[in-house]
Amino acid sequence: MGTGPARRWIVGWTGASGAIYGVTLVRELLAAGVHVHLVVSDAGWRVLKEELGWDATKRWDSLRSGLGLEADDSRLTYHPQGDIGASIASGSFLCDGMAVVPCSMGTLSSIAHGASNNLMMRAADVTMKEGRPLLLVPRETPLSAIHLENMLKLARLGVRIIPAMPAFYYGPQTLEDAVRFMVGKVMDGMGVPHRLYRRWGHSNDEG
Structure with a gap:
């Protein structure tokens, strides 16, 4: 896909802690x-309800x-997880890739073993089979051998x-700083420019 407004990414939110990411x-x-294109x-x-106070009954x-969206905002397309026939379930749907942030170990395991039991897993499976970038942000500790084997696979x-492992070299002062670092690392992997944190060897003005 090209750059700018034409870019499309699938994003998944799972039940791992770290909804703010x-x-x-x-x-x-x-x-x-x-x-x-969002699937939750x-x-x-x-x-989202437990950590951020969102009303899960009025999704x-x-x-x-x-997210601060207007009622007619067309920048975001929400897909219910049970809608296995959604556009993102097909390889013919063109997008730049998919990121699952945060990614539970259950979802990671299902992706590693090719399960497509719901839209989240199917979209990830399609992303891999089409050779598009797939980024996973696992948030779990400690890690078992099964977790590590699935990630290695x-x-x-x-x-x-x-992994959701914020750095400290840039001197974060708030929780928001740590969150912005992790999100910036994900956006680096997506190839989307940002100024969310100070890079090593750069001044604050350089981003």
């Missing part, structure tokens, strides 16, 4: 002119409010594994 990523992608697992909605209203298939 996914929310911040989508906000930044929309601000960068990327059209986002049922467990993901529960975490579109919660998305619009939480996916990494060997070309999947980008970006």
